[in-house]
Amino acid sequence: MKNTEKMSFATKAIHAGQSPDSDAGAIMTPIYQTSTYVQASPGVHKGYEYGRTANPTRKALEANLAALENGKYGFAFSSGMAATSTIMGLLKQGDHVIVTNNVYGGTYRYFEQVMTKYGLQFTYVDTSEIQNVQSAIQANTKMVFVETPTNPMLKLTDLQELASVCKQNSALLAVDNTFLSPYFQRPLELGADIVVHSTTKYINGHSDVIGGIVVVDDEKLAERFGFLQNSVGAVPAPFDCWLVLRATKTLHLRMQQHNRNALGVVKFLVEHSEVGEVIYPGLTTHPQHELACKQQLDPFGHPGFGGMISFKMESFEQAKSVLEKVQVFSLAESLGGVESLIGHPASMTHASVPKSEREKFGLTDGLVRISVGVEFIDDLINDLKQAFS
């Protein structure tokens, strides 16, 4: 195995966790499509006994993503939700968790409709104000689970500040880093204990896999996750691991282009008369632009803001007309793929949130969300121009 520890992000993305196959010298990690492994003598084997417990293709992916997050240990799962549900396995009946109030809908549903039945308690607060977290802490608070930036309002939480509050109160800090990927945000470096991703989004980036990953730096936590991953068993198929491993080789290139294209689209939107507020952490008008510049850094320390943009139109009718006219953009849920997507949160991703609740955090019926892909920027702008006309 190459020692990639001191190498830069791009080199790690391509090499970390991987070495030429020892049988044939294949430069690419093979898809080890196997459920079991032959032992030379009882208990004498090459580190692999059964496919749920470990698989070489999965192991390569886990090492690769751990390296990109600057953590020591990675654990791959069959979906982002499988990763989050396995994190909950760290807790026990009676424990309390503080959660970002505008967390991913599936996470909210899992916490409220499944985990509360097992005696876990959740409090949802606006974690962009650290004071709100402090006020919500109870004697039984064992974890703080945050998403930054949030979807679709792109509110940020100061991870460094939050990590110190968590440490003072002996609570674990788990960060869902799906929206920025490790290219633009590495929570472990800022003091978080656990990073979780839906690899379905930017990490895989080609809209052809559902997957998840957990990365930690602490050895004891890693032991727990190894145990939980094997016990719960929500592991990804070797082929899916191979696809994601192929995708991470270009993560840095894709993220740079997502970011550049987003800046181009934002400029167009800001200048367009029919568009109201444009929400993007890269805009100086974003209330937390300064925090974004401090916390969302590429591997060279330059601020990056990712590919997610939200903007407000006057009404649902206006938004609908744009959504129906786009041709290069596709009207779809999800995000983080090479292709540009456009969506209407109020009727799509956030339809299950009551209108009065949605509007409390600014998610109006005229709000449109864009996941900017890596197409040629002029084609994206021209598409929006014709859709707005």
Ligand SMILES: *Cc1c(COP(=O)(O)O)cnc(C)c1O
């Ligand atoms: C999609 C998503 C998830 C859930 O991941 P799946 O792979 O769909 O299970 C969790 N968090 C965020 C921020 C997401 O966007």
